[in-house]
Structure formats: C-alpha cells, structure tokens
Amino acid sequence: MAESTPLEDSRAPRRGPDPRRRSERARRAVLRAASELLGEVGYAKVTVEAIAARAGVGKQTIYRWWPSKAAVVFDVFTALTGGTAGEPLPDTGDLAADLRTVLRAIVDEFNDPEMDRTTRAFTTELQNDPVFAEAVNERLLRPNTEAFKDRLRAGREAGQLAPGADLDIVTELLTGPLHHRWLMRTGPLTHAYADELVETVLAAVGPRD
Amino acid sequence: MAESTPLEDSRAPRRGPDPRRRSERARRAVLRAASELLGEVGYAKVTVEAIAARAGVGKQTIYRWWPSKAAVVFDVFTALTGGTAGEPLPDTGDLAADLRTVLRAIVDEFNDPEMDRTTRAFTTELQNDPVFAEAVNERLLRPNTEAFKDRLRAGREAGQLAPGADLDIVTELLTGPLHHRWLMRTGPLTHAYADELVETVLAAVGPRD
Amino acid sequence: MAESTPLEDSRAPRRGPDPRRRSERARRAVLRAASELLGEVGYAKVTVEAIAARAGVGKQTIYRWWPSKAAVVFDVFTALTGGTAGEPLPDTGDLAADLRTVLRAIVDEFNDPEMDRTTRAFTTELQNDPVFAEAVNERLLRPNTEAFKDRLRAGREAGQLAPGADLDIVTELLTGPLHHRWLMRTGPLTHAYADELVETVLAAVGPRD
Amino acid sequence: MAESTPLEDSRAPRRGPDPRRRSERARRAVLRAASELLGEVGYAKVTVEAIAARAGVGKQTIYRWWPSKAAVVFDVFTALTGGTAGEPLPDTGDLAADLRTVLRAIVDEFNDPEMDRTTRAFTTELQNDPVFAEAVNERLLRPNTEAFKDRLRAGREAGQLAPGADLDIVTELLTGPLHHRWLMRTGPLTHAYADELVETVLAAVGPRD
DNA sequence: ATGTAACCGAGACGGTACGTCACGTCTTCAC
DNA sequence: GTGAAGACGTGACGTACCGTCTCGGTTACAT
Missing domain, CATH: 1.10.357.10 (Tetracycline Repressor, domain 2)
Known part of the structure; x- marks a missing residue:
C-alpha cells in the first residue's frame, strides 16, 4: 500500500535483470503461493517472506521481479481473471x-x-x-x-x-x-x-x- | 487491517480504564495528529508511533483508549463528519x-x-x-x-x-x-x-x- | 570487522537510549548467549540473530546497546577477564x-x-x-x-x-x-x-x- | 573466515577443471582486482562479487579455481612476497x-x-x-x-x-x-x-x- | 487536606517483517 | 568445454513498528 507502487519498472531503457533468464518455475510458484496465502490469511497478513517460503523461492527472487507485494497480487488477479x-x-x-x-x-x-x-x-x-x-x-x-x-x-x-x-x-x-x-x-x-x-x-x- | 478490529472494547462490564479520568488534551492531540498524518503520508504509512510522537503522547495512552489504528481513524472520521x-x-x-x-x-x-x-x-x-x-x-x-x-x-x-x-x-x-x-x-x-x-x-x- | 567499530557511542552528549532503563536481565542474557556461541561455533559464525534468539531477546535490544558484534564480544571478553x-x-x-x-x-x-x-x-x-x-x-x-x-x-x-x-x-x-x-x-x-x-x-x- | 578453508582442493585424484586450459588472463585479473580491493576497502569488506566485477570475470571462474576468498588472498600475498x-x-x-x-x-x-x-x-x-x-x-x-x-x-x-x-x-x-x-x-x-x-x-x- | 490510585509521557522490551547484500551453485550463451 | 554473465535458493544484515510492559511524575478523587 505504498504511496506509489508501479506494477512494472515501466517505460525507459529497462534497468534490471534480464527477463529472458527468468525462471518460469519460480514465477509460477510465487503466484501460486501468493494466491493460496491470499485465500488463507487475507491480504494484510500475507508477507513477502511467507510467499517466498511457501513457493520455495528466495525472497530476492520476488523482489527481483516484482517491486512490491501489490504487484504480485496484481499478477495473481490477472491470472485468475484469465x-x-x-x-x-x-x-x-x-x-x-x-x-x-x-x-x-x-x-x-x-x-x-x-x-x-x-x-x-x-x-x-x-x-x-x-x-x-x-x-x-x-x-x-x-x-x-x-x-x-x-x-x-x-x-x-x-x-x-x-x-x-x-x-x-x-x-x-x-x-x-x-x-x-x-x-x-x-x-x-x-x-x-x-x-x-x-x-x-x-x-x-x-x-x- | 487486522482480521478483526473492534472499535471499542465492546459489551460486558467494561473492563479497563476509568473514562472519567481520561485526559481530554491527550484525546484531542491524538486525533489532530492522526488527522494530519493521514493527510500527509496516507493511511498505510501512518504508524501509531508517529501519531504518539506528534501528539506528544505516550504510545500506551493511545492503546489505552483505542484498540487499533483503525479505531483512531474512525474517531477522526466521525469528528470530521461531525x-x-x-x-x-x-x-x-x-x-x-x-x-x-x-x-x-x-x-x-x-x-x-x-x-x-x-x-x-x-x-x-x-x-x-x-x-x-x-x-x-x-x-x-x-x-x-x-x-x-x-x-x-x-x-x-x-x-x-x-x-x-x-x-x-x-x-x-x-x-x-x-x-x-x-x-x-x-x-x-x-x-x-x-x-x-x-x-x-x-x-x-x-x-x- | 567493520572499518571503524566504536565500542560505545563515545564522548559527547550521549545520544541514544537511557541507560538507567536498561534491562540487566537482557544484558546478562546477551553476554551469556554470545559467550556460549563463541565457544560453540567460533566468532566468524556467530550471528547477531543467533545471539538474540538464544538470549531470548529482541535483535533491536542488542543493537540498542552495542554498536556491533565486536562490541558484544568485547564485553564478553572483559567479563571473562573479570x-x-x-x-x-x-x-x-x-x-x-x-x-x-x-x-x-x-x-x-x-x-x-x-x-x-x-x-x-x-x-x-x-x-x-x-x-x-x-x-x-x-x-x-x-x-x-x-x-x-x-x-x-x-x-x-x-x-x-x-x-x-x-x-x-x-x-x-x-x-x-x-x-x-x-x-x-x-x-x-x-x-x-x-x-x-x-x-x-x-x-x-x-x-x- | 570459515572453520576450515583449504587453499587448494587438496589431495586425491584432483577432481575439477583442467588446469592446462586455465586462462592466465583471468587469473591475473582476479589477483590484481583482489589486491586493489584489499587496499581500498580492507579484507572484511572485499566481496567475491566485487572481485569478479572489477576483474571482468565471472564469479564462477573464481570459484572454479579458488575454494574461498582466503585462498585468493593467499595467492595475492605470495605474489606480493614474490x-x-x-x-x-x-x-x-x-x-x-x-x-x-x-x-x-x-x-x-x-x-x-x-x-x-x-x-x-x-x-x-x-x-x-x-x-x-x-x-x-x-x-x-x-x-x-x-x-x-x-x-x-x-x-x-x-x-x-x-x-x-x-x-x-x-x-x-x-x-x-x-x-x-x-x-x-x-x-x-x-x-x-x-x-x-x-x-x-x-x-x-x-x-x- | 491529604493520601493514593491511576493516568500521564516516555521509552525499553520480545517480536515480526521489511528490503538489501553477499554467499556459493546452477544455467545459458558466445567464443 | 571454458569463460562471461547473471539468476537462483539461502540466510544474515540492520531498521521500522508492532503491542506490552515498566518507569517516575502529576493529577484529581475519596477519604
């Protein structure tokens, strides 16, 4: 719930990691874990640490690809609405x-x-x-x-x-x-x-x- | 955003502090501080500690009279709507x-x-x-x-x-x-x-x- | 092994917490835990987190009173040499x-x-x-x-x-x-x-x- | 400062990469970078990542040929003492x-x-x-x-x-x-x-x- | 009028989670 | 098949707040 939470690192020359090397396995695991936790404990009590733990993923991997918890939830949502x-x-x-x-x-x-x-x-x-x-x-x-x-x-x-x-x-x-x-x-x-x-x-x- | 945030300590014989001794000065200062902070940084970034500090009030004084940040905001709101x-x-x-x-x-x-x-x-x-x-x-x-x-x-x-x-x-x-x-x-x-x-x-x- | 690790917050008006309110229990528990861990795993593998956990103390309590792991060890040492x-x-x-x-x-x-x-x-x-x-x-x-x-x-x-x-x-x-x-x-x-x-x-x- | 840091991969049939194919350029660059960093920030703050980056070398290249940071420093030292x-x-x-x-x-x-x-x-x-x-x-x-x-x-x-x-x-x-x-x-x-x-x-x- | 209960400010406490850093390993390309 | 690049799982870092728990100091009530 930051004041201003981009969903991606937006326009411009694209600083940051190389998306081609991104692990699809990790991406899926994070979204699945986040979705489960959202259903179990509710948004406010979901922590990035818990998502990482349940997904069997390093916390850094989450922070590498999503700027915030909100962005993860956004992806979960768009995945759900298909x-x-x-x-x-x-x-x-x-x-x-x-x-x-x-x-x-x-x-x-x-x-x-x-x-x-x-x-x-x-x-x-x-x-x-x-x-x-x-x-x-x-x-x-x-x-x-x-x-x-x-x-x-x-x-x-x-x-x-x-x-x-x-x-x-x-x-x-x-x-x-x-x-x-x-x-x-x-x-x-x-x-x-x-x-x-x-x-x-x-x-x-x-x-x- | 706790799972369940009462606005008061509810029904029953009313355990807790004696409302007659409550400091009106502190009450006002808390509401004013909370209101200012809401306007300045937004709800999510308002902390009880910051409210207490700005109000020149002990943290315990807040927790004594309001069960949660939400309850403080509720009072701010009702004060505003008069x-x-x-x-x-x-x-x-x-x-x-x-x-x-x-x-x-x-x-x-x-x-x-x-x-x-x-x-x-x-x-x-x-x-x-x-x-x-x-x-x-x-x-x-x-x-x-x-x-x-x-x-x-x-x-x-x-x-x-x-x-x-x-x-x-x-x-x-x-x-x-x-x-x-x-x-x-x-x-x-x-x-x-x-x-x-x-x-x-x-x-x-x-x-x- | 920081470049420059003071053992205390040194001379001058003494910024920081009030030493009169310091918990003697916590102080002892930290030194004991640090001493035990030093003996068990060696300095390099001692972590502030482990000391806090073993001492049953919040990490912040360590950081409040000691600027670094080195300073804790210093106190252990002076306690040992009596x-x-x-x-x-x-x-x-x-x-x-x-x-x-x-x-x-x-x-x-x-x-x-x-x-x-x-x-x-x-x-x-x-x-x-x-x-x-x-x-x-x-x-x-x-x-x-x-x-x-x-x-x-x-x-x-x-x-x-x-x-x-x-x-x-x-x-x-x-x-x-x-x-x-x-x-x-x-x-x-x-x-x-x-x-x-x-x-x-x-x-x-x-x-x- | 690990508990036990061999300087080489020790006795035994020598598992690992073929030393004949080792890049002399990479070796020199690593030692030079390590030496410079030691002088600039001190041992404790030198990271393998920084050495690799400054040397223009992959991290894996360092780990392939040296078992630890200590071993790199050892080589720097022996190079210095000639x-x-x-x-x-x-x-x-x-x-x-x-x-x-x-x-x-x-x-x-x-x-x-x-x-x-x-x-x-x-x-x-x-x-x-x-x-x-x-x-x-x-x-x-x-x-x-x-x-x-x-x-x-x-x-x-x-x-x-x-x-x-x-x-x-x-x-x-x-x-x-x-x-x-x-x-x-x-x-x-x-x-x-x-x-x-x-x-x-x-x-x-x-x-x- | 005074003794005392309790509210006050302050802030230390045991904790949880944060977001960052570096580790040592693993994977992908280019040469 | 080495070497660069760098993503990965891991785990500690030092910080920010949480909500609870003492501390004196200061009301203001009930004797």
Whole structure:
C-alpha cells in the first residue's frame, strides 16, 4: 500500500535483470503461493517472506521481479481473471436477459471466496495508490466498461434503449451498486438482486411504451 | 487491517480504564495528529508511533483508549463528519431538487482532500475487516441509508415516485455509482454528474406521465 | 570487522537510549548467549540473530546497546577477564620466579578453549579496526603492560635487572613471542616454554655477574 | 573466515577443471582486482562479487579455481612476497648487522600500506582457521624460521652466539615482539626499534665477554 | 487536606517483517 | 568445454513498528 507502487519498472531503457533468464518455475510458484496465502490469511497478513517460503523461492527472487507485494497480487488477479478483461458481453438479442446473465456472473464471482479475497486485496491497493489505480483502470476496468458500453450500444441501436441514453451512466448504474454492496457489505449479493438492478435501470433508460 | 478490529472494547462490564479520568488534551492531540498524518503520508504509512510522537503522547495512552489504528481513524472520521450520520435529508417538497442538493454535497465531500484521505483510510479498513464493516454499517451507513429512504418515502407519498419503488434499490442507485467512481477513480466527480444521476434514476422510478 | 567499530557511542552528549532503563536481565542474557556461541561455533559464525534468539531477546535490544558484534564480544571478553586488566603482578622479591608465574598463567589462559576462542575473536576485530585497536589498547593492553613494567622496575631497583634496561622492550620480549606462537600456532604453549622465555630474556637484561 | 578453508582442493585424484586450459588472463585479473580491493576497502569488506566485477570475470571462474576468498588472498600475498619464503638471510659475517638488516626490512614491509593490508587479511584468516594456519605455516612461516635459524647457526658456529643458544627461541625473540607490535598497534615500527631488538636479544644469547 | 490510585509521557522490551547484500551453485550463451 | 554473465535458493544484515510492559511524575478523587 505504498504511496506509489508501479506494477512494472515501466517505460525507459529497462534497468534490471534480464527477463529472458527468468525462471518460469519460480514465477509460477510465487503466484501460486501468493494466491493460496491470499485465500488463507487475507491480504494484510500475507508477507513477502511467507510467499517466498511457501513457493520455495528466495525472497530476492520476488523482489527481483516484482517491486512490491501489490504487484504480485496484481499478477495473481490477472491470472485468475484469465485475461477476460474487455471480452465482449453475450448478445442474444435480448438486452435485459444478457445483462442479467452478466450481472449474475459478477455476483457469483464476488461470492466465490477466493475471488472475494483477491479482489479485496486488489481494491485495497488500488484505492490508496493512484498510480496503481490508473494501471488497473487502463488494463481492467476501462476494457470491461467498454465491453458493457458496446453491448448497450448494440441494444440501443436495436431499440431496446432510449436513443439519448448515456451509456457511461447506464454502465455505472448497473455495476456501481453491485460493487458498493459487495465492498461495504451493506446487503446480500444474490441473483435476484442482480435481476432487480437490471430491471430498474432498464426502466429508466428503456424505450417509453 | 487486522482480521478483526473492534472499535471499542465492546459489551460486558467494561473492563479497563476509568473514562472519567481520561485526559481530554491527550484525546484531542491524538486525533489532530492522526488527522494530519493521514493527510500527509496516507493511511498505510501512518504508524501509531508517529501519531504518539506528534501528539506528544505516550504510545500506551493511545492503546489505552483505542484498540487499533483503525479505531483512531474512525474517531477522526466521525469528528470530521461531525455526527451528521442519520440526519434527515432536506425536504423542500421537490424530491429531485433535494436529491441533487444531497448528492452535490457528497461530491463536494469526496473532493475535499482531507475527507478523501480519511474516507479512503476508513474504507481500506472496512473492506478487509468484517467486524469493522459491521460497526461502520451500524453507525454510519445504515443511518444514512435510512435518512435517504425516509426522504424517498416522503416523495413517494407525495406522488413523486412510483408507488412500488424499492427504496433500498433507489438509494443504492443514487449512491453506489457515485461511491464507485470516487473509489476507483474511474471518472470525475462533478455537480453535473450528481445531477445526471438523480435525473436518470428518477426517470426509472418516477411516476409515468 | 567493520572499518571503524566504536565500542560505545563515545564522548559527547550521549545520544541514544537511557541507560538507567536498561534491562540487566537482557544484558546478562546477551553476554551469556554470545559467550556460549563463541565457544560453540567460533566468532566468524556467530550471528547477531543467533545471539538474540538464544538470549531470548529482541535483535533491536542488542543493537540498542552495542554498536556491533565486536562490541558484544568485547564485553564478553572483559567479563571473562573479570576486570583484571592492570592488576599488579605478584612481587615475592624474586623477579624471575614472579615472571615465570605470570607467563605460565598466560599460557594457561591461552590453553583454555573458551579464552582461546574469545581472544581470537577479539584479535580478529582488533587487527582490522584501528579504532577498536586503540580502545582495546587503552583499556586492556596498556594497563597490562604498565603492570609488567611496574614489576620490572621494582626488580631493577632491587638489582635484579641491569640499570639501563628498557622496560618496554623487556615486556615485549616476554609477551611478544608467547602471543605470536599462540596466534600463529607455530609451536606448543607450555610452562616449560614460559620458563625458557623468562630465563633467556633475563639473561639479556639481568645484571652481569 | 570459515572453520576450515583449504587453499587448494587438496589431495586425491584432483577432481575439477583442467588446469592446462586455465586462462592466465583471468587469473591475473582476479589477483590484481583482489589486491586493489584489499587496499581500498580492507579484507572484511572485499566481496567475491566485487572481485569478479572489477576483474571482468565471472564469479564462477573464481570459484572454479579458488575454494574461498582466503585462498585468493593467499595467492595475492605470495605474489606480493614474490616467493621469497625460505630465502636465506644475508651473511656478511657480522651476525648483528645482518639481523638488523633483516629486521629493518621486515619493519619496512609492515610499514608498506599494501603489505600491511594484505598481511592483516591474511592473519585474520590464519588465526581463525587451523587448516589455513597449518598451510601457511608449512609454506611461509616455517621456511622463514628455518632461514633465520640457518643464519643464527652460522653465527653460533662463528662464535657470535652462545654455544647453547636455543635457535628457535632466539628467532621468536627477534620476530615475535616485532609482529606483536605491528598486529596490536602497541607502538611505532621503526628501524631504531629493530636495532634495539637485535641488540637486546644478542645481549642475552651472545657470548659472554 | 491529604493520601493514593491511576493516568500521564516516555521509552525499553520480545517480536515480526521489511528490503538489501553477499554467499556459493546452477544455467545459458558466445567464443 | 571454458569463460562471461547473471539468476537462483539461502540466510544474515540492520531498521521500522508492532503491542506490552515498566518507569517516575502529576493529577484529581475519596477519604
């Protein structure tokens, strides 16, 4: 949770170790160990030392390739989400149904303990570190938002959304409350809740009959 | 960010120091120091030792009255919000206008650097500590939600909201996106944004004309 | 074996912790643990961490009171020699006999494994660190040399030494070879050797008959 | 300063690399780099990594040919002394004069900063490592002692020494104090001191007039 | 009004983890 | 198949804070 935690050593002539010599075995072991520990003890209690010990790896090997614990967690997270960021939403022609499907999937993710833990770890870093936040926005949040907007746009063109609907706002209305409820634990996350959100939001921005 | 951080030493016959003998000077100095440090270095880098040093207070004095760093921050936060939790929303008779007023105020709060820092610190703890989360929910979030619902209920009775509107969902639709945008820094927080949120949500749940 | 290892934080207003609050228990435990470890694994393999662990003491407690491993060993050494530095040599009136007694005692010390280990540790630091060397000279070597010279002076006045004998040289002739043989392991250290040294040196500087 | 540091990989069928293919360039570069670093930062702070880096040599090349840092220093030392170990002392017929010559030369060596540094490094290893000590004794100290004794024996036969003089003791009386004074920094090393040592020792073991 | 309990500041204590350094080994290329 | 380069597992370094535990010194309460 440093003030400014780069996820990589960024632009510029690339100081540091030669990535070609990097041990794939060590990389995998670290991510696996970190993931397990995140699930077992939670982000705050994960230590770099414990990750190294469980991975059977030298601490220096972690510090050689990741600038911080946050960066390791970032890699764990991206490994977990499997690079699905920005993948298009389903399009069956029925916007409401598709949105229900997607929001229910998000609910399920949040209810999965491992995802829950990792995502919280992630959000903890993100919220206290603008640099990290920007990196995550760029690679994860924005692509996902765009995917949402693409589906909504298709729906709008199909006449399932009011012509003037602000797609950014609609996306936020769908995901914001969900995320907020999860983060603050202000209520249960259920499929019914997902459905109700979709219904209510579409009532606002759907076409008037 | 401990696994379980009570905000006070809880129920039961109240073991511990005699609150009547508590030094008001020390209490103030601690809160002031904590607040300053939060603003200067961010929550994660604030240490109890630094708070004590800046406050000119013994470390034990902090541990005597607060069970954790989180609890100190909680007090800083409640001192900042001035105990406004649960205060009724304005009611001018114009629901949309009143909601705009309130959401604009929330936007302003989030844009205030000190509030921003402190609230983030706060949210960090909250999201990683279910016990803390419950305490905060009970004392801050739920009362605020109830205040929202009260105003919405009044509006519904005045015919400014559809009779079947789910007040919980409406509240979340209004505050969730705002909070999400602030937390994840996914976009600017402006009065215009607040207004658009109110307008869109009321479009969903307002009476059909 | 740092370039310059003070044994204390030296002259001047005395920065650092308050010695009145120092825990005697911890001090003893550290010296005991260090002494044991010196005997078991040798100076080079003693680590501050091991001392702390065996003493049941925090590492910081060692660093708080001793600037280096060398300083701890210095204290072990002075504890072992029991502050005998500078104590007068025996004076029975028979110079040769008294010198034999003293040199035999030195031989015995060098043959004691614990003293051997500790003294080597000591000498290692001393020889690589002029500051340490000066400190040791001042507190141990010079007082001992002076004690030797005092006894020799008394002998000279009693006519047992040539009137012009250089007491410094005589002292070095007596202790230098002994120390050298011990340090370099160039030969056995026995009472007979001690006796022969005394005899030979006194032959040089004794009165001519 | 390991417990037991061989200078070579010792007896047995000689496992390891083929010495015929050894790079003379690398060997020289390592010794030069080690020598420079010894002079610059002192033995304790010289690292194998630094030697390798300065020599432009892989670390493995050092470990391939030398078992330890001590062994490298040993080679530096023997390179410096130029294989003079065991060379006969000068014999002009005047024992006292010859001894003065030799002891003055030793004094000069000790006063040479590079020799001083290297010899200290050397002695550090030696004193903490019996195996190393024995190796050094065998190759350097004993040959030198023998050279001394040879010259003394010649002198004894020429009637410049008492017939019963113990040549070992006399050698130690001449070199021990010198070495001790250098090692412990207990006094200045000058030609006058060398001369006085010779004079005093010969007074003991010279022929009675 | 005074004795005393307890809060105060200070900070030493046993610990945990940090991020760095160097070790000696192992792996990969280029010559 | 040696030699450079350098990543690897290991382990100690010295530092920063943790939360607990004494220390006097100083209130302020209950006698």
